[in-house]
Amino acid sequence: MDFRIYNTLTRQKELFKPLKAGEVGIYTCGPTVYHYAHIGNLRTYITEDTFVRMLKFFGWKVKRVMNITDVGHLTSDADTGEDKMELGAKREGKTAWEVARFYAEAFFKDYKALNCLPPDVLCPATDYVKEMIDMALVLEKKGYTYDIPGDGVYFDTAKLSDYGKLVGKAHVEGIKEGARVEANAQKRHPADFAVWKFAAPGEKRQMEWDSPWGRGFPGWHMECSAMAVKHLGETIDIHWGGEDHVAVHHTNEIAQSEAASGKPFANYWMHARFLVTGDEGKMSKSAGDFLTTSTLPEKGYDPLAYRYYCLLTHYRKQLEFTWEGVEAAARGLDGLRTLAQKVKAEAGTATHSLDREAKYFKDFEAALADDVNLPAALAVLWETLKDGSVPAAQRLAFALKAEEVTALDLFKAKEEGELPAEAAALIAERELARKNKDWKKSDELRKALAEKGVLIEDTPKGTKWKLARG
Ligand code: AMP
Numbered sequence: 001m002d003f004r005i006y007n008t009l010t011r012q013k014e015l016f017k018p019l020k021a022g023e024v025g026i027y028t029c030g031p032t033v034y035h036y037a038h039i040g041n042l043r044t045y046i047t048e049d050t051f052v053r054m055l056k057f058f059g060w061k062v063k064r065v066m067n068i069t070d071v072g073h074l075t076s077d078a079d080t081g082e083d084k085m086e087l088g089a090k091r092e093g094k095t096a097w098e099v100a101r102f103y104a105e106a107f108f109k110d111y112k113a114l115n116c117l118p119p120d121v122l123c124p125a126t127d128y129v130k131e132m133i134d135m136a137l138v139l140e141k142k143g144y145t146y147d148i149p150g151d152g153v154y155f156d157t158a159k160l161s162d163y164g165k166l167v168g169k170a171h172v173e174g175i176k177e178g179a180r181v182e183a184n185a186q187k188r189h190p191a192d193f194a195v196w197k198f199a200a201p202g203e204k205r206q207m208e209w210d211s212p213w214g215r216g217f218p219g220w221h222m223e224c225s226a227m228a229v230k231h232l233g234e235t236i237d238i239h240w241g242g243e244d245h246v247a248v249h250h251t252n253e254i255a256q257s258e259a260a261s262g263k264p265f266a267n268y269w270m271h272a273r274f275l276v277t278g279d280e281g282k283m284s285k286s287a288g289d290f291l292t293t294s295t296l297p298e299k300g301y302d303p304l305a306y307r308y309y310c311l312l313t314h315y316r317k318q319l320e321f322t323w324e325g326v327e328a329a330a331r332g333l334d335g336l337r338t339l340a341q342k343v344k345a346e347a348g349t350a351t352h353s354l355d356r357e358a359k360y361f362k363d364f365e366a367a368l369a370d371d372v373n374l375p376a377a378l379a380v381l382w383e384t385l386k387d388g389s390v391p392a393a394q395r396l397a398f399a400l401k402a403e404e405v406t407a408l409d410l411f412k413a414k415e416e417g418e419l420p421a422e423a424a425a426l427i428a429e430r431e432l433a434r435k436n437k438d439w440k441k442s443d444e445l446r447k448a449l450a451e452k453g454v455l456i457e458d459t460p461k462g463t464k465w466k467l468a469r470g
């Protein structure tokens with residue numbers, strides 16, 4: 001299947017062509033494990049997961065590599081400030097290694113709860129320090145680096161004629177203008193970045209290594225370049241990350257990888273737009289106050305309702321987080337599951353095979369092949385499940401196939417005590433009626449709910465429900 005994806009590098013949708021027929025190598029930037037991943041981070045991982053699932057759905061063999069940043073990511077993207085890991089260690093009174101282990105485990109628990117597939121290769125940066133030093137040595141030998149005594153070894157961005165091609169020349173020039181606020185005046189150009197940082201004199205870091213330049217730690221961008229080459233080769237098919245990485249992290253990955261190998265680093269660059277919160281704008285891990293996956297069950301939501309919430313907005317559109325939105329998505333997912341399970345019951349034991357020539361299936365594929373248009377693909381799924389003119393057994397086969405991409409547990413049995421989907425809709429309608437002071441309607445809806453075995457109680461904190469016994 002031919003499909004088109006938006007390439008940040010060329011700023012257009014392009015037909016995807018892998019280096020090797022039938023196989024795709026993907027590198028996705030992983031979590032910095034100094035704190036829990038917030039639901040914004042997880043929007044990006046859900047997007048990447050859906051993308052990998054889509055490739056597999058179309059029959060491609062995928063090798064996905066993800067790093068774990070457990071050293072070297074400083075609080076400022078300009079290579080100044082504290083190492084986030086050492087900061088996490090201070091905050092929690094643990095070692096940086098303990099912090100890394102704890103938050104990496106927490107990350108994968110959340111990741112799994114959102115039905116994201118494990119990467120094929122998972123690599124913590126601290127396991128690849130030798131590879132990073134080797135790459136920095138190549139850069140040094142080719143004349144791309146310079147030393148700032150007491151600080152680090154820096155990449156000289158002026159040596160690359162196409163530095164900044166991912167973000168655009170204008171942006172790089174802008175960095176030059178902003179030089180007055182640049183903390184490190186010893187850099188030749190404000191965009192220059194560290195490939196190796198020296199441990200500050202007199203300060204004993206928890207994470208530091210010997211190198212040809214002295215004790216210290218790798219610059220943050222090095223890990224992704226070194227690990228991508230090691231596991232996927234000097235040129236890779238697709239590199240993924242969140243939109244914040246375009247201007248600095250990915251721009252610098254490209255610079256050092258291409259300077260070292262003399263070859264293009266990644267043929268396609270894909271970026272997920274941010275999840276933002278209305279009041280504070282972008283969600284930030286360093287701010288400390290943020291929503292995590294575990295907030296969802298605490299508020300009574302299936303984490304997959306959040307997955308569904310994300311899939312309803314195209315990955316290249318900003319997604320504004322609201323609890324009303326999650327509530328609507330939870331109801332929507334409930335409705336979709338009820339529908340899918342009804343179709344399954346209707347299909348009974350009839351043998352079913354997927355009709356790949358059917359219009360709905362072609363439409364579903366076409367939506368995915370158009371830069372992973374999940375909102376459109378989900379609309380096709382809804383319409384088809386409801387379409388009585390398609391035999392139930394075929395609708396079932398389609399829903400099962402679609403699940404390979406959507407991963408919403410459509411056939412998950414309802415837990416006992418869970419609110420039936422139709423009841424959720426009635427409660428919502430009743431809340432609206434109460435808001436509009438339509439007491440008559442509100443009473444009617446209370447009766448309708450009681451008939452379904454759902455009892456309602458109005459409290460100052462809102463409407464509560466419980467299932468009637470028997
Ligand atoms: P970090 O753990 O900070 O290195 O980020 C992990 C991933 O989450 C990266 O791909 C980031 O680009 C992405 N990311 C960070 N904040 C957000 C956000 N608010 N919305 C979506 N993705 C984000």
Ligand code: ZN
Nearest residue numbers: 029030224249
């Ligand atoms: Zn990276």
